[in-house]
Amino acid sequence: MKNAMIRLVGIGKHFGEIVALDGVSAEIRESEFFSLLGPSGCGKTTLLRMIAGFDEPSTGEIYIDGKSMDGVPPNRRPTNMVFQNYAIFPHLNVADNVAYGLRAQRQAKDEIRGQVSETLEMVGMAGFENRQSHALSGGQRQRVALARALILKPKVLLLDEPLSALDRQLREQMQTELRHLQRAVGITFVFVTHDQEEALTMSDRIAVLFDGKVAQLDSPIELYRRPANKRVGEFIGVMNFLRANLISEFPGGYEVDVEGLGRVAVSMRQAPGGASASRLLAGIRPEMLTLVFDDADSSENYAKGEVVDTQYLGDMTYYEIALDGAGKTVTLSMRNTAGRPILAPGTGAKVRWTPESVLLLN
């Protein structure tokens, strides 16, 4: 495993009575694309600003590359930031913006010019040196902001929701580019976002923050497959929640009675919080439920119900299905492969599931 580049130890922050961060501890590894994901107001931007040095934690300590950052001002930290609005200096042209940090280090002019054009080329902005900054598009500003930060070769690049101002198409393009860029330069990226899809596609690991606390820190795959609790499961992707009652515990798992599905044996792995309470929730992703069109299908694990709503999206179809014996409908998604019928609302449906796709949550 790679070394820790950033260590957050019990970080707390309060503004008067309001607690913005509450005992956040985490390790961010070297050369990692790390995302801080959470709804607005969860404290993710505050945490990023503390790593940058713009805010001081009320409690706890931040270590970057093994050194305590206590009392170290932003201009002395091995971090650089890409701001949400890019903060391009409006009175300077592209080259002067990118060279801004290098000039503070009093390097030779030719040296600076060489590095500026090199860095601009890296972010796909070669030849834009003399462009005035107010004549740049949103995507170009983003690239200039990246170049301006990366030219200083920081140990950590901090990105504060840098894609939120871009339109969808450009955002998706920049996601790929940012990922490639991160791999190419090998710098640790700490990326703040409220967009779970963005975090899933780009990150090596994600810390999900709710109300100033880390709800879960995991790889995108683990986070999606095994969310630690209902809130994480809801926040990342779509998840159905069905009421479940604990029947018994057996070696390696729990037997529960899930509304609409019946008896399910859930392995320990699928119950991240254990099964301490008698009233539990069974979480199941829409793509883990399958409609069975063949009446002869003899698999055991299926439930009967009725299609309530059909949403046709071209490649996929989303169904709302009322399972017999369940209090609310479940969402189910089917890929529209050749010859597969689309069920209209009102038709009966046979839904297959597997015990491996059922999560037990508190």
Next chain:
Amino acid sequence: MRGKPGALAVYAAAFLAFLYAPAILLPVFAFNDSKVIAFPLSGFTFEWFRQILDADSLHDATLNSLFIAVSTAILATTLGTFAARASTRYRFPAKAGIMGLVMTPLVLPEIIVGVSLLVAILQLGIELSLWTIVLGHVLICTPFSVAILGSAFQNFDKSLEEASIDLGRSRFATFRLITLPLVLPGILASLLVSFTISLDEFIIAFFLAGSEATLPIYIWGQLRFPQKIPALMAVGTVLLVASLTLLATAEFLRRSSIRRTGTDAAKGLM
């Protein structure tokens, strides 16, 4: 609204004529070859401008006024910069009350300000001089400066300063390289406005002047002598041209700054 364009146009024309006709009369009579300010005009002359060149007391008063206006502009803009930055960047106790007190001279009758300052200054045993006038003028110009620079700082994106520090610059370098260039149009606007207000301010200057007169005080004094009035018309003409030049310069600076930065730091004030 489209029903009576005729009436509205007449109203607008009359309004503008009423506003500017007196100012146009200044140059007309300044070049008129007659001691009487009345139509019909009798001929063209530079005599009154020549008289200006010879009037030593006018030159002294002008120099006094320029000294006061420049000092006032610099002091009021400096104080205004501090106050505007404090009010847009920081939170502190009783902020609304303090900012209210700073802005109050804007609405106080100048005669009240003049009288109370005179009483206070005499009680303190300070001798009246050009500096006491500067003091009064700074008091009434600072609110204008705060208003102008407040809007400049308000439009100023705080993350630009943070970005500069994040890129390794000190706070002082950040102020010099980022903050100052970006609020410069606002500072120039504040200097020009304070300068103009101070230059033609009469009431406070009249109360706080010692033995030396300012230009408005001189002009007021000369009105007692009818034969001097044509020369005053010439003085007025010079002042008119000077203010128009200043205004045009300010507007030119503002537009070039918009071109340069894409933002308008002196929005809505010029």
